[in-house]
Amino acid sequence: MSLSDQLRESRSKHTLKSYDAAVKQLRVFKAVQPVTGRKFGSSGSMQVKEDSAVYQTKSQS
Amino acid sequence: MWFQPETDTYLKVTWPDFFGMLVLHRQDEEEQASPIAYLERWHLHNELFGDRVRFVGVLEEDGRLRLVIQQRAIEGEPATLEQINDFFTGNGWQRFMANGEVAYFDPKRQVAISDTHRGNIILMDDGLLAPIDLRVQPLNGALLDYVIKACRKP
Numbered sequence: 001m002s003l004s005d006q007l008r009e010s011r012s013k014h015t016l017k018s019y020d021a022a023v024k025q026l027r028v029f030k031a032v033q034p035v036t037g038r039k040f041g042s043s044g045s046m047q048v049k050e051d052s053a054v055y056q057t058k059s060q061s
Numbered sequence: 062m063w064f065q066p067e068t069d070t071y072l073k074v075t076w077p078d079f080f081g082m083l084v085l086h087r088q089d090e091e092e093q094a095s096p097i098a099y100l101e102r103w104h105l106h107n108e109l110f111g112d113r114v115r116f117v118g119v120l121e122e123d124g125r126l127r128l129v130i131q132q133r134a135i136e137g138e139p140a141t142l143e144q145i146n147d148f149f150t151g152n153g154w155q156r157f158m159a160n161g162e163v164a165y166f167d168p169k170r171q172v173a174i175s176d177t178h179r180g181n182i183i184l185m186d187d188g189l190l191a192p193i194d195l196r197v198q199p200l201n202g203a204l205l206d207y208v209i210k211a212c213r214k215p
Contacts, residue, residue, distance in 0.1 A: 003152050007189060008111030014185040015069045016134035022064035022071075025136075032139045033180035 070131045072117070075099065077125035084173045084198040085159050085208065098198070099128060105172060105197045112191075135191045137183035145182050148190045149174075157211040166200075166208050173198050173208055 001009075016022055063072045075081070080099035086092045094102065103114045117129040140148070146163075150156060154165035154174070164175035176196045183191040200208055 004109060004111045006111070007191060008113075010185050010187055010189045011111055011113075011133060011135055011191055013187070014136045014191070016136040017066075017069050019064055019066045021136065022066075022134055025134075026062070026064075029139055029180045029183075032178075034178050 070133050073130050075128045077122055077127055084175045084196045085204050102197045110192045135183050137185045139179040140182045140184040140190050155212040166212055171200050173200055
């Protein structure tokens with residue numbers, strides 16, 4: 001079995017299923033992030049105006 | 062980033078007109094990834110690391126674009142740097158330095174990854190590591206030659 005297949009199987013067995021666990025996990029992972037400027041991460045908080053447009057696209061995966 | 066309990070996924074939205082950094086870039090190129098490079102990165106991430114990241118869509122904000130993806134949430138703890146290095150080198154990736162940062166190269170697929178810090182890799186309880194947010198970049202031409210040489214350096 002390839003690494004990708006092993007990881008796919010393992011990921012499906014280790015799905016995080018609760019909001020509280022997600023909040024706790026985000027805190028833990030944020031604590032070990034290197035201290036860097038914004039440019040090192042691509043995602044951020046969403047501040048979307050009401051007139052912002054959302055274009056639905058087909059799934060990529 | 063938002064957890065969505067109905068699907069056990071995180072929704073991630075890029076900063077406006079910012080789609081992450083490349084692992085490597087030529088001197089005459091931008092160091093920031095294009096929207097297409099950002100999507101290619103997630104496509105490769107799915108292929109290499111068994112993830113199921115979905116492209117959800119595009120937000121337009123004051124004429125600037127934000128890309129939205131959905132990623133399954135994985136239970137686990139941050140892997141150690143030693144575990145991370147062992148995981149990649151044990152699975153055929155060659156370590157090199159890119160702009161002062163640790164990076165890895167897969168000579169079979171000719172793909173480079175970086176941003177492999179502890180906050181981006183989850184140790185699952187079966188011992189496998191689940192990368193969740195790496196820079197992933199296919200290489201060719203001069204960049205490929207550069208990385209092949211960099212991997213030979215002790």
